[in-house]
Amino acid sequence: MGPLNGIRVVEIAGIGPGPFAAMMLADLGADVVRIDRADRVRDEIPDTPHFDVLNRGRRSVGVDLKHPDGVATVLKLVEGADGLIEGFRPGVAERLGIGPDECLARNPGLVYGRMTGWGQDGPYASMAGHDINYIALSGVLGAIGRAGEAPVPPVNLAGDFGGGGMLLALGMVAGMLESRTSGRGQVVDASMVEGSALLITMIYGMHGLGAWGSRGTNLLDTGAWFYDVYECADGEYISLGSLEPQFFAEMVDKLGIDAEGIDQNDRSTWPEMRVRLTEAVKAKTRDEWCEILDGSDVCFAPVLSLAEAPEHPHNTARGTFVEVGGIPQPGPAPRFSRTPPQVARPAPHPGEHTAEALADWGFDIAGVAALQESGAVK
Structure with missing residues (x-):
């Protein structure tokens, strides 16, 4: 069992960085229940795992957050949780009735994790955006690329995942650790602008010393020939x-x-x-x-392709990649000598574990049946 065995987290389904943070917590042993929208639950759950491997390791409960009993279901789950993760725009969770005030009133020791691009406040807070925009504002994007050419987005690694989901996962672990001592919860405001800026701290330090010049002219950004x-001769x-x-x-x-x-x-x-x-x-x-x-x-x-990397002898020797539900994917990291992390289950389909997960989290069978009958959960 992983080092977070015994930790319980409610994840309000989103895309990108929020699921990545929840995946990391689940890989490390936390029991993470993913709250998917009820209207995304199929009448018949397919036998094959869901394609989105970011959702691996947890169970899915289909909930209608516009139904009062659906909101009540989430708040009851919160009562038994150590943490909650949501990735809405600022103010949306409050309007749904599952914001920090409501959740902390139910569970004063809860760590409430919020994942946004711009942060919970500031001039850009209400704007839509994606990874490329957040790393543009933090200075990261402007630093990546060759001299005399346009900046090159490093796919969505620096904003969504490194500066977003991983930062939130660290914040959740730190907050839950502190809560074990103080008995008090708090809100973790993780933004991709600030997280990506944090990732490039060393370069900001070098820039401040006058040791970092324009894009593509420096030691680590293709400026140096070595x-x-x-x-190669074969185009690789x-x-x-x-x-x-x-x-x-x-x-x-x-x-x-x-x-x-x-x-x-x-x-x-x-x-x-x-x-x-x-x-x-x-x-x-x-x-x-x-x-x-x-x-x-x-x-x-x-330089390996996504198809080649899992087959490289070093990666196979280390078990860097695993196959879950028939899909090769990066395995849990980092390694632990005594409490090794593992992928508990493949990515779920929305609502695949509604009755099972709710029962494990303290709902009685009759209560779950009533919620299903009302349409609050599916």
Whole structure:
């Protein structure tokens, strides 16, 4: 059982970062009940798992949050919960009757987690947005890309997941830990603007010291020729990150680069050395470079596709990827020596566990039947 075994969390279904936070808590052993909209519950639940692997590890209860008994159902669940996660725009949960005031009145020790892009207040709070907008405002997007080119969105990793869901998961764990001592709950306001800004703290520090210039000209953003990706003879790519002198020396040796008399940090040499390295890498296939560079201290790895990564020998040796419900996906992390995390179950279909989960959380059979009859749950 994972380290959060015994923790109970109510998740109000959303998309992206909220489900990712709930997935992390469930992977670590928490009993997370996902509240899905009743109108998304099918009359017949398919035999195969739901496709959205972010919803893995928890049970789904279908609830009509516009039905007074549906709201009452959520509040009763809250009474036995350690935490709640919601990802509505500011004010929506309050209008539904499941905001922090209502929930903390039922359970003063509850940690109420709120996931938004802009935060609960401020000039942008009520605006719609997505990952790309949040990381634009935090300065993250403007820092990513090659010199002279437009910024490149790092898919939705920095806002939705790193700066959003992971930050909320940390906030929930910290809040629930504190609540165990104080007996008092609180609200966790996690925003993707602030979370993504936090992720780039080191770069802000370097910028403040005058050690970080414009996009694509720096040590870690493809400005340096010895920290970049290069195309191989077969059109595939390898990554090189030979920052330290000893790693740099091994790189130029194993790749056969003429770097005699070259000062690694002399930026005037970077354009010419980039040409030399480009030509050297282009002379061999990715597999040939793996044969040469695997096991070395060059700071190297092949650039793998989503289909290739689960099959790489290092990832298979570590069990980095798992198969759940027939779908390969990243496994729980980090590792724990005594209380290993695990995926408890595949992603549920909306409402798949309504009766089962409510019963486990203290609802009597007759009460669940009455809720189903009224349409409050499905």
